[in-house]
Amino acid sequence: MPIAVYINETSQVEPLVNWGIRAAISQLSQHYELLIIVPRRQKGSPKWDPLLHDEAGEHAIFQAVFDFLDGCDRVVLKEHVAEHREAANLDKIVVETRELVAPNPAEAFVDMVETLDSVRLIIPAINDLKSQEQGASWAQRLFLQAPCETMMVWGSPPPLDQPIKVLVAADADTESSLAARRAAQISRSTENGSVALLYVWPDDDEVAPQIAGRKAASIVSGTGSNKSDFETSTFIGDSIVDGVQAQGPTSFDTVIFGSRNIKKIRSLVRGLRNKDDGKSMAVVRPAVSISRKLLRGCQGAIRQLVPQLEREERIELVENLETNSKFNFDFCALISLSTLIAALGLADSSTAVVIGAMLVAPLMTPIVGIGFALIQGNLNLIRNAWRAVLIGFAIAFTIGAFVGFFDLLFTDITTTDEMAARDWPSFLDLFVAFASGIAGAYAMSRKGLNGAIPGVAIAAALIPPIATSGMSLASGNFPLCIGALLLFLTNVVFIVLGTAVVFWSVGIDTRPQKSGSENQRRYVWTRWWFGAFVVLSTLLATWMAIYNPLKTDKSDEDRAGQQVQQQDAEN
Template sequence: MSVLLVVRHVEEGPGLLRWGLRAASALDLPLEVVCCQAGDSDELTWRREGDEPPAFLRDSKVRWGVVPVGNALTEVVEHVMSAGVKYVFTGKRNSGQELKGSPERRLSQALFQHVPCAIIVMRFPEGGEPREDRILVPAAGGPHSRTALQLAHKLVGLAATAFFVEPYADEISREVGERQLRKVVRDAGIDPGEIGCEVALGEKVSDEIRNEAGSGHYGLVLIGASDLRSLRSRIFGTVTGRLLNGPAGIGVGVVRSAFPARDRWRGQLGRLLRLSVPQLEREERIALVDEVEGKARWTFDFALLMALATLIAALGLLANSVAVVIGAMLVAPLMTPLIGGGLAMVQGNWPLWLRSSRAVLLGFFLALVIGLTVGLVARLLGFGLTSELASRGEPTLLDLGVAFASGIAASYCLARPHLTGALAGVAIAAALVPPIATVGLCLALGETVTAQGAALLFGTNVVAIVLGAAVHFFAAGIRGRRDGRGLWPRRVIIVLALACAGLAIPLTSILVGKVTTPRALALSLSEVAEESHYRLLKIRRSRSAGLPLVEIELAGPEPPPGALLDALQAKAEEGMNCEIRLRVRTLLETERTR
């Protein structure tokens, strides 16, 4: 661990070095200094012994390095996370001393928002460094205020003063304020006897802080930041502006505590992903967003392909043709808006989310209507439930895993143009249109149980593909802006994750039933067949005309007698605990000897 100074301007160096050395000494940690400057390299470069240091470092033997100001944020954050930096000190100058929009001017705010450890942004008086060593800390009681108290206590001990403002209500107001202040100090892990404590009575907190700081006893005021947006107002606000420009020459520091553990873990995860997962470059991200936004919308082309894919899938399901159903999967355009939904969540891109959701919903209803229409015609022509239809009525937890992996694979291929040839295989793996066609067909044919299963399969595919795409895009380095737009993606992710967990319950139940029931049923039916000198070769379960259908393949010397068929059906109904339909195929076997 260490204490790190980030020096944006040489003029800030002496003041930062003074307080950085005191912090390093008090914490018994090494001090590191990073100087921002223009340069060809994009990385933080640590200087060797013998290199000429900046003027303010010539009398100090500390580790120092340089980093280009344009890439300083990324390099500093990486170093903080890898080296375990405990405190970061940096500076802030008057707005008139820095060009508007300059990288140096934006760097303090960016560091304050993104550095995961505790950070102190310091601004020194116009005349140079503060003349006093005493530190005043307004004690508001939040996490940032506690960090400021802890730091001030470690730096100067009893020369630090915790300051609390209590509204003047009556004669006991001061005692109430003193009790509140002692509680705040204890919450910071400090004995009230080891730090100065001062209570003021007043209605306006800023005025009381300014009056106390301007008394001439303090050289530095450490203010805990209430939130990330408060930096500018606290650095350039009424209180600090008057203190900095006043005759007392007081410096001001804004303190932000370390991020919560979950945020640090998320940062470590992001760093691990950047090291292990190929990150998308800027041009690749531009091409990806452009392609997804162009294809993840409801257009005539999208609707036509959706209609044709559904028609092909419906005819293939009725014809019981696997090849035709696979062809429908390749035509369907539904994968792209699902990937767009995952991208929209990671980016916080609400318009893209709306466009993608609209395309998915309209595509679903169009396919459902076509499936119903084809199903009604098929019912008039006497078609019934086929094995291809029945197989989509019993999704399992395996389908959830396939869809999640397909979402990752499809988004990975779409983001990398040289891999787009693999998208066809992904489309086949995660069937989207056949389940919708199955829902329409089975509703028309009266097979409502199979239709419910197919609807469950489609919902499973949608949720898992969107989540899988979002996971990949996050791992590939795509991020949205950190502002108020971050609330809805979190809510959508939570809803989808809960939906995924809810879907896993019936899917697991179906999987367990498929694994356990056929084994016990096959054993009992095999025993019945062997009593009549037949061998059970194969057993398969599906549904037909609203009832479970058990298909059995036997091997024997002649077609099975009616008594054997009755015994087989009775045993199957006993094992499945419901009424069934039985279908038996017999493979005739003949044995001859000379």
């Protein structure tokens, strides 16, 4: 099976063919071939055509490819082997040349790459990597979509007759094992080649150097190479870029790291390529699994269907959420007034008053902010939003308890119909909260839909359950207090999940940051937080399905009443 190289411009011939030959030489024992693909612009349906040596003069790219191959004694052309002009042996790479005929060959290659029977793809890199696939270049989309293992390269490694010194840059957020395997293989493409592994670990503990050393040793052992083949070193800090620069300019001539995350790659490329020092660089990512293909397909379909946020819309959304998710005097005043109105409405069993309290309540915005922060990876926003929600809950619960206590002094009614309606969450409440989160997030992200936010606040119904729990605690109705608190928790959890789904659908992703442990920690905490919300939602849904003490008590009372009626009828 071949290692495929796609060349789109004449200037790419030397570096890409160099990378391709080195990769194929390292796999000679497995009879790997090298497939070189070049474009031919022509009207009609895209198709593959063989590129023969006699056609070299028809295009500058063709000529450059065959000039390079003719000057390399490590390769033999497949067409020459077929014509018995040259013999294939275990010391030479069999090279097949092919042209992709299409009106726009680069774009056609993105769609046709799946028809290639290749195990590895090498493509030219671009400097303008987009944070999103939408609007990205063909090379970036190819790097993300190609089903086989793919390597994107910058610059050219040393000539094939010179040894190569490869440095593997690794941390906890890179595909380190794959990069180390490929680096070890490429270092063996010429005599006296060497490979070194640099592992970067944050300075978060006094034993950080020992941890980094063990991580590096684990990666080396996973390559199947001898430990003596690798020179391992560690760097204690937050940045791979700083670690690579600390190695010194003469310790390597090629850097390889593994990643499939464009934001991570872009950050590293900007840091490592900011000096014109002649170093070549490559990023490699593993073959795309079936599950990842399905996930990416769903993501692409959803983001094509849902209008994506423009830059100005994102700025306004972030400003709105960060400003209104903080606990301040305005938030305290609104939460106090809305709870007081809700508690009085609950005590009087007035639906209209309770709805009015929902409109005043400011809790919806910080909860939406939590969902946004989970998708964007905004730690500062999630801290402020949680602080506002928790303090707001404490204020509302306290006010509800005081109103419940004073209500007992003047009335004999401890539980009104409005309070009883919030006794325990049901599956209907679950779906209502999830839909409210979706509606709230979408309304906040679209400038012309602000009029829908009051309706979302009514549907979310955040303050009445808190007020009910405080009032029922004051009256000694502990089951109702617990049920109302659980209803509030259910609302919060499913609103957050709904908002997260919407913000992901409209194009929000974890925001880029400098490479290193700080960025890695951001990805970790967002995964853990989102996973925690999913687990908690599952537990809440299960509990609702199998246990409801208030409804159980009511059923027991109904059965007891029916038995009494039957006994009276018999008597």
